[in-house]
Amino acid sequence: MWYYPYFTVLEMACKCGCGGLPKDEFMRALVTIREDANFPFKISSGYRCAVYNTKVADSGSDGPHVQGVAADILLYGLEAIQLIQSATKHGITGIGVAQKGTRQSRFIHIDMVQDTPMQPRPWIWSY
Numbered sequence: 001m002w003y004y005p006y007f008t009v010l011e012m013a014c015k016c017g018c019g020g021l022p023k024d025e026f027m028r029a030l031v032t033i034r035e036d037a038n039f040p041f042k043i044s045s046g047y048r049c050a051v052y053n054t055k056v057a058d059s060g061s062d063g064p065h066v067q068g069v070a071a072d073i074l075l076y077g078l079e080a081i082q083l084i085q086s087a088t089k090h091g092i093t094g095i096g097v098a099q100k101g102t103r104q105s106r107f108i109h110i111d112m113v114q115d116t117p118m119q120p121r122p123w124i125w126s127y
Helices: 024-037 050-056 077-089
Strands: 042-045 070-074 094-098 107-111 123-126
Touching: 024 070, 024 077, 024 107, 077 094, 077 107
Parallel strands: 094 123
Antiparallel strands: 042 070, 070 107, 094 107
């Protein structure tokens, strides 16, 4: 049975309804980050199947969400900074920062993509 404290299957599963979930390694890191940050956060996007990912993102059919090693977390301000600090301590290799627009739409993307010549890691970017 899939269980990780702080996170539900509903928020982490692919939004298309296929039932796909993130990898255990990523979920264990996410729980550790949540405990280290010491505040709750809302996941706007967890796992995405390749079909759904091509509809909502430009990372292709093998992006971090498709690999099951990524999440987008809705937060801003000091909590965004604290999340980034915690994520870098706990195995996160990719951080995307989206902090423009309404506060409700701001998020931090985190992922555990492995370092390759095409995707050097660690890496941070802004949207």
